[in-house]
Amino acid sequence: MINVTIEQHLQKFECIERSTNGTINIDPLQRGGILTDEARAALMEWGDGYSVCDFCPGVLDKIKTPPIYDFVHKVLPEFLGVDQARVTNGARESKFAIMHSMAQEGDWIVLDQSAHYTSYVAAQRARLNVKAVPHSGSPDYRITPQGYADAIQEIIKETGKPPVLALVTYPDGNYGNLPDAKQIAAVCHEHEVPLILNGAYSIGRMPVNAKDLGADFIVGSGHKSMACSGPIGVLGVSEQYSSKVFEKSPSHKVKEIELLGCTARGATIMTMLASFPKVFERTQHWDREVDSARWFSSQLESLGLIQMGDRPHNHDLMFFEAPVLYEMSQTAKDGRYFLYKELKARKIHGIKAGLTKFFKLSTFGLPREDLTVVVDALDEIIHS
Ligand SMILES: *Cc1c(COP(=O)(O)O)cnc(C)c1O
Numbered sequence: 076m077i078n079v080t081i082e083q084h085l086q087k088f089e090c091i092e093r094s095t096n097g098t099i100n101i102d103p104l105q106r107g108g109i110l111t112d113e114a115r116a117a118l119m120e121w122g123d124g125y126s127v128c129d130f131c132p133g134v135l136d137k138i139k140t141p142p143i144y145d146f147v148h149k150v151l152p153e154f155l156g157v158d159q160a161r162v163t164n165g166a167r168e169s170k171f172a173i174m175h176s177m178a179q180e181g182d183w184i185v186l187d188q189s190a191h192y193t194s195y196v197a198a199q200r201a202r203l204n205v206k207a208v209p210h211s212g213s214p215d216y217r218i219t220p221q222g223y224a225d226a227i228q229e230i231i232k233e234t235g236k237p238p239v240l241a242l243v244t245y246p247d248g249n250y251g252n253l254p255d256a257k258q259i260a261a262v263c264h265e266h267e268v269p270l271i272l273n274g275a276y277s278i279g280r281m282p283v284n285a286k287d288l289g290a291d292f293i294v295g296s297g298h299k300s301m302a303c304s305g306p307i308g309v310l311g312v313s314e315q316y317s318s319k320v321f322e323k324s325p326s327h328k329v330k331e332i333e334l335l336g337c338t339a340r341g342a343t344i345m346t347m348l349a350s351f352p353k354v355f356e357r358t359q360h361w362d363r364e365v366d367s368a369r370w371f372s373s374q375l376e377s378l379g380l381i382q383m384g385d386r387p388h389n390h391d392l393m394f395f396e397a398p399v400l401y402e403m404s405q406t407a408k409d410g411r412y413f414l415y416k417e418l419k420a421r422k423i424h425g426i427k428a429g430l431t432k433f434f435k436l437s438t439f440g441l442p443r444e445d446l447t448v449v450v451d452a453l454d455e456i457i458h459s
Contacts, residue, residue, distance in 0.1 A: 260289030
């Protein structure tokens with residue numbers, strides 16, 4: 076018998092084409108996750124389910140062929156500046172593993188007001204209480220070490236003991252601000268509070284070293300910043316906490332509980348390995364990316380837009396206020412969708428449809444010619 080409810084949808088699923096192919100993409104979410112040619116080939120080669128498990132000795136990160144063991148245990152710890160590293164299914168899974176293993180229900184965690192929603196959700200899933208360190212508001216949205224000191228003091232006053240963890244978002248996903256993580260780590264350590272550095276937008280883009288910054292834990296996102304087909308993440312832990320976070324199952328002695336035994340068990344980790352040489356290389360040229368972002372920011376400011384957050388800016392992710400575009404949207408035929416449509420007509424993708432007054436974008440990895448196309452497009456839209 077034919078199931079009509081299913082049948083009527085099947086045709087839609089046949090080879091879905093991606094409408095943004097061939098555009099200049101300035102979506103911050105997507106810039107750092109664009110695959111290298113090597114990763115694209117790996118995706119095809121290793122696309123079958125459980126493909127990496129041909130020669131598995133029982134744990135994903137111990138697989139020698141393909142060289143997952145060398146990547147996870149030799150390369151990643153060095154790259155992240157930690158004693159122990161693992162791959163996970165994403166930055167959020169990394170954060171949850173830390174929070175769940177380090178804290179008990181009802182414990183407190185301090186995080187920054189600019190923290191990603193996944194930091195909150197991970198804390199909620201681990202049944203923690205959250206206190207946010209406020210940012211300075213518009214236009215800087217700055218997070219300070221003093222804010223962490225104050226939040227820790229408040230928790231001590233309210234509960235009689237310091238929070239179990241603190242987290243700093245480096246940079247945050249709205250303004251691309253890089254707070255003084257080193258000072259924040261120092262403040263946390265004065266109260267013996269271990270610090271998580273959320274590097275979803277930094278690891279794989281810029282050099283980040285947990286030891287140099289004083290972070291006890293570090294998390295990154297493969298599909299956000301390491302040219303991977305996700306979901307995949309990385310997790311780094313200092314020796315001091317590694318037995319706690321990577322505790323093994325009493326019933327299945329080689330399996331780590333927080334990782335539910337194994338994490339990225341297929342094509343995702345192979346795209347990470349395949350892209351890594353180029354990802355490592357690109358982190359060495361971060362200064363070029365910062366120059367590029369600053370140039371782009373100055374071009375947009377000359378068109379009347381205003382860049383929020385750190386100035387001069389230190390990251391490719393930038394947040395703009397655009398009063399001129401907002402004003403135009405008030406009388407435009409397509410209203411607040413006019414900007415999206417004008418950019419789409421010029422094959423530029425990545426500013427969220429419906430936004431004109433404020434929006435974020437990224438210049439990461441884009442050649443100057445492409446950035447010039449974007450600047451010229453905005454110029455034309457504003458001055459038409
Ligand atoms: C994108 C993002 C995340 C989520 O990363 P996943 O790997 O998808 O879990 C977490 N934190 C920040 C700051 C992000 O920008």
